[in-house]
Amino acid sequence: VNPDVQFKIVWAYTWFDPTKEADAAKVLIEQGADVVLQHTDSTAPQAAAQAAGNVITFGQASDMAAYGPMPRVSSIIDDWAPYYIARTKAVMDGTWTSTSTWDGIGAGMVGIGEISSAVPADIKASAEALRDSLADGSYHAFTGPLNKQDGSVWLAAGETASDYGDGGLAGMNFYLQGIEGDVPN
Structure with missing residues (x-):
């Protein structure tokens, strides 16, 4: 904007x-x-x-x-209550499995x-x-064109970041252009 x-x-x-x-x-x-x-x-x-x-x-x-x-x-x-209730019910009824949850x-x-x-x-x-x-x-928050902090292209125009896998948003170890600072190691 x-x-x-x-x-x-x-x-x-x-x-x-x-x-x-x-x-x-x-x-x-x-x-x-x-x-x-x-x-x-x-x-x-x-x-x-x-x-x-x-x-x-x-x-x-x-x-x-x-x-x-x-x-x-x-x-x-943040409203974690429905997540906690669902996970607790899954434990109680024996259907619980370990999984990553990335809801929004x-x-x-x-x-x-x-x-x-x-x-x-x-x-x-x-x-x-x-x-x-x-x-x-209908809109993805990480839709290109987006450049990394150093100016190199991360996402081309219209391209979206993959959802939360190791190579996607959960694996981001860099800031985008326009952000000042360093990612902690």
Whole structure:
């Protein structure tokens, strides 16, 4: 959507450490970030953004609206309950087998929370349409043209990444073009 966007990655190496998460958000904000996304579970990045003033956030794992209603735009919402219930029932009825599960929006394991009023109506409608096309499979999030961070071609125009096998998304050991930082070893 915006070819000039730049992503900066800060690794906290934890799922839940409010101090580290707040520090990471503050560093990004000091470096000029105007949007803070996270893949950690506390609301510390939202608090840091709210304290900074003019920084937008996107929450992780739950809605997070109650912890910083503005400037939160939305949140990724994880709903593992149906998966856990199905796996537990499989153990109980003797049908359980070890398997990798990579479900997303379509299966309901991942959702997008309410998009806040900070988003203009036309952009909100576009985001909801994209969410719906991801859910029904008519759009694949990793559709080319996409280049690796070093500029080399990863996916040609129209090509999609294979789903989660060792050579696909689960095996990605590189960032895409537009992302600053290094993948940890």
